[in-house]
Amino acid sequence: MRTILLTFLEMLVLGVLACGLSLGINALRGESRLDPFQDVDQARQAQIEAQYQSGGAVTLEEAKELLASDLVLFLDARTQADYEAGHIPGALNLPFDPFADPSEAIAGLPQEGLLIVYCSDADCTKAQELAEYIRYDGRDLVVTMPEGWQGWTEKGFSVEQGPGEDS
Numbered sequence: 001m002r003t004i005l006l007t008f009l010e011m012l013v014l015g016v017l018a019c020g021l022s023l024g025i026n027a028l029r030g031e032s033r034l035d036p037f038q039d040v041d042q043a044r045q046a047q048i049e050a051q052y053q054s055g056g057a058v059t060l061e062e063a064k065e066l067l068a069s070d071l072v073l074f075l076d077a078r079t080q081a082d083y084e085a086g087h088i089p090g091a092l093n094l095p096f097d098p099f100a101d102p103s104e105a106i107a108g109l110p111q112e113g114l115l116i117v118y119c120s121d122a123d124c125t126k127a128q129e130l131a132e133y134i135r136y137d138g139r140d141l142v143v144t145m146p147e148g149w150q151g152w153t154e155k156g157f158s159v160e161q162g163p164g165e166d167s
Contacts, residue, residue: 045071048114049141055131057144060151063088065118072114077126080163088118088152089160096126106137109149114141121150
């Protein structure tokens with residue numbers, strides 16, 4: 001009976017040591033598996049990259065779904081006053097002026113993830129022009145939301161007001 005108990009304790013100690021060692025190695029290598037959603041986010045990011053690699057446009061419904069995923073950044077090409085009056089939650093204001101050089105503002109954008117550029121409505125060309133500048137700067141994952149702010153608000157989607165976090 002004593003040998004069975006001793007064998008069980010040895011196995012328990014070895015099991016605990018093995019778990020501790022594997023967690024330590026994963027932590028050192030940066031491959032922690034403690035986040036069960038890590039693979040899901042990476043898979044969703046890969047899907048987004050494949051779908052929007054060639055640019056183009058997103059529908060309002062796609063944009064709303066992408067906003068909920070936290071895998072995109074919205075860029076508001078309208079004036080600062082329009083932006084402060086209301087914008088898509090988390091959007092950055094990057095007012096497009098065809099006579100100004102947007103290089104400095106574009107350089108500050110994150111290099112990873114999808115950028116969705118929008119303007120006031122379907123007749124506004126600022127979003128398309130800003131998206132072209134960003135693509136010219138080397139970013140492939142840039143799309144527009146043609147219905148713009150007007151379409152977003154008409155659908156009753158969530159909005160924020162004020163200068164935003166980065167203004």
